[in-house]
Amino acid sequence: MTELPARPAHLPARPYFSSGPCAKPPGWSAATLATDSLGRSHRSKIGKTRLQYSIDLMRELLKLPDTHRIGIVPGSDTGAYEMAMWTMLGAKPVTALAWESFGEGWVTDAVKQLKIDPTVVRADYGQLPDLGAVDWSNDVLFTWNGTTSGVRVPNADWIPADREGLSFADATSAVFAYDIDWDKIDVATFSWQKVLGGEGGHGVLILGPRAVERLESYTPAWPLPKVFRLVSKGKLTEGVFKGETINTPSMLAVEDCIAALEWAKTVGGADGLIARSDANAAALDQIVADRPWLGHLAADEATRSKTSVCLTVEGADEAFIKAFAGLLEKEKAAYDIAGYRDAPPGLRIWCGATVDTADIVALGPWLDWAYASVKAA
Numbered sequence: 500m501t502e503l504p505a506r507p508a509h510l511p512a513r514p515y516f517s518s519g520p521c522a523k524p525p526g527w528s529a530a531t532l533a534t535d536s537l538g539r540s541h542r543s544k545i546g547k548t549r550l551q552y553s554i555d556l557m558r559e560l561l562k563l564p565d566t567h568r569i570g571i572v573p574g575s576d577t578g579a580y581e582m583a584m585w586t587m588l589g590a591k592p593v594t595a596l597a598w599e600s601f602g603e604g605w606v607t608d609a610v611k612q613l614k615i616d617p618t619v620v621r622a623d624y625g626q627l628p629d630l631g632a633v634d635w636s637n638d639v640l641f642t643w644n645g646t647t648s649g650v651r652v653p654n655a656d657w658i659p660a661d662r663e664g665l666s667f668a669d670a671t672s673a674v675f676a677y678d679i680d681w682d683k684i685d686v687a688t689f690s691w692q693k694v695l696g697g698e699g700g701h702g703v704l705i706l707g708p709r710a711v712e713r714l715e716s717y718t719p720a721w722p723l724p725k726v727f728r729l730v731s732k733g734k735l736t737e738g739v740f741k742g743e744t745i746n747t748p749s750m751l752a753v754e755d756c757i758a759a760l761e762w763a764k765t766v767g768g769a770d771g772l773i774a775r776s777d778a779n780a781a782a783l784d785q786i787v788a789d790r791p792w793l794g795h796l797a798a799d800e801a802t803r804s805k806t807s808v809c810l811t812v813e814g815a816d817e818a819f820i821k822a823f824a825g826l827l828e829k830e831k832a833a834y835d836i837a838g839y840r841d842a843p844p845g846l847r848i849w850c851g852a853t854v855d856t857a858d859i860v861a862l863g864p865w866l867d868w869a870y871a872s873v874k875a876a
Contacts, residue, residue, distance in 0.1 A: 504871040510832055511858035511865075515849075517835035518646055518672070518807045520692040520699050522853040524762040527696070532758055536750045542743070549753055550742030556760035557703065560769045561674065564681055568711065568740040570704045571748060573726050576671035577604075579688035579702030582727045583667055584608055587686070587710065588638060590717040591664050593617035596628055596641040599648035600841040601669060605640050613721065624648045624843055625796040625809075630657040638664040643673035646693075647839035649797045649809030649847070655683035665710055672806045674703075675769060676776045676851055685710045691752070694772065694806065695759040696853035698752040711735050763852070772852035779850035780805035782859040789863075792870060796845060809838060810846040812870070820844045822873045832865040 515522035536549045554569045563569065572579050584605065595617045597603045609617045618637065622628040627650050633639055635658070644651040651673065658666050658680075665685040673679065674687065675694035681687075687705040691697025706714075714730050726745050729736055739745060763772055780803075787793045792813040797803040812820065824837035824846070838845040846866075850859065 503875055504868050506830075507832075507864040507868055509861055509864075510830075511861040513855065513858055514827075514831055514833050514862075515835075516833050516854065516862070518693075518839075518847050518849045519690070521694070521696045521849050521851055523696045524759050524853045525855055526762075527758070532751070532754045534754070536754060539750065541748055541750060546750060547742045549750065549757065550744065550748070553753055553757050553760065554740070554742060556757065556764075560760060560763055560772075561679075561681075562769065563705070566708050567681055567684075568706045568735075568737075570706070570729075570739040571742070571744050571753075572702045572704050572739070573700075573744075573746050573748075575692065575699055575702045576669065576688050576690040577702070578726070579690075579704040580605065580667070580669050581608060582702075582704060582729070583686045583688060583710075584613065584640070585721070585723055585727045586719060586729055587665065587667075587713045587717070588613060589615055589719050589721075590638075590713060592634075592637040594620060594633055594637040594639045594664075596620050596630075596633070596639070598622040598627055598650055599624060599642065599645035600839060601647060602640075602642045602645065605642075605669065609640070622650075625650060625798060627652070627799070627802045633657070635659050635662040635664055638667065640667045641669070643668045643670040643677070643679070643687075644804050644806060646672045646804075646807040647809070647842050647847075649795065649804040649807055650802050651677070651804045653801050655680040658683040665713060672804070672851075675763070675772045676806045678769075678773060681705075681707070685713075691756045691759070694776070694851045694853070695756060695763070696851075697756040697759050698749070701748060701752055701756075706740075759853075766852070775852040775854075775856075776805050776850055778856045779852075779854050779859050780808060782856050783808055783848060783850055786859070786863040786866065790867070793866070796843065806849065806851045808848050808850050809842065810848065811843070812845055815844050817844045819873055820846065822876070823869050826869045826872060827865060830865070832869075833862055
């Protein structure tokens with residue numbers, strides 16, 4: 500009988516490595532959340548004030564120019580991105596970039612739901628398509644950070660300042676983790692549940708001036724559900740971007756988001772969050788470099804995610820990964836690190852700002868132990 504390896508002596512203090520919902524900020528406790536808004540209408544003075552405060556904190560931390568509006572919308576990042584697609588696409592030809600499952604989801608929406616026959620530019624998991632070949636006379640749909648493939652765009656340099664079409668960035672695993680050139684972004688969406696470690700269910704929609712112009716000058720050919728309607732009598736419904744949400748939000752989730760944003764200010768704001776993500780990704784890179792059986796799904800370091808890091812495991816199939824991740828969860832060493840169901844079998848380890856670098860470092864020996872244990876089984 501094969502002898503099992505020794506169990507590591509030290510567990511990560513917080514073994515929360517899920518890619519969404521992600522780890523809560525260090526020191527988080529439900530007992531510290533403000534509660535005066537709970538049980539109150541989101542349309543009450545305190546409700547609107549807290550919603551507006553969360554928007555103001557996001558603007559401050561992201562250093563978002565006054566030209567861009569921020570709205571809290573239903574349905575997480577998916578709801579926010581589909582809201583943008585349903586309300587603005589159809590005025591111009593569309594190019595959709597897809598190199599992982601969520602990008603493919605936007606292709607499906609464009610083709611099967613909106614029936615707009617986009618130009619689709621694909622790349623395999625772990626790769627990025629040729630961004631220089633994108634036709635910017637079109638509206639362009641893309642994912643800034645591919646959560647399920649671990650591949651990201653390197654920056655916004657490939658987006659021309661004089662573009663004719665609109666740039667639609669699904670930035671849910673990127674906002675607060677990368678330095679984003681907002682002048683290049685007409686539409687961006689994200690969810691609190693990623694880099695901020697907030698609760699799921701709410702999305703954030705960021706609109707630049709060109710997107711607002713599109714909304715006020717173009718009416719889609721298809722009907723719009725109530726929760727997607729951003730225009731009234733030909734003008735943008737400004738209240739959505741001042742804390743007057745389209746449908747009822749969870750004020751508990753809003754307070755949780757505010758707590759995360761206030762924590763972010765204590766660690767240096769957006770720059771501090773980016774630095775924390777960078778440090779976590781570097782620590783995981785070292786773990787991978789030290790182990791011949793581990794690799795990055797994204798081979799090119801310049802386009803490798805620093806948040807949702809996707810790893811290959813030598814000789815692993817789906818059953819191996821399930822056993823690997825299950826063993827670590829049973830030992831309370833790592834939660835939710837199996838790769839996304841549509842991705843190649845492997846691991847996915849969140850390295851966003853709410854994770855502590857010491858916990859990434861502590862994870863290394865546990866990966867060794869789980870790998871050897873599953874192989875010996």
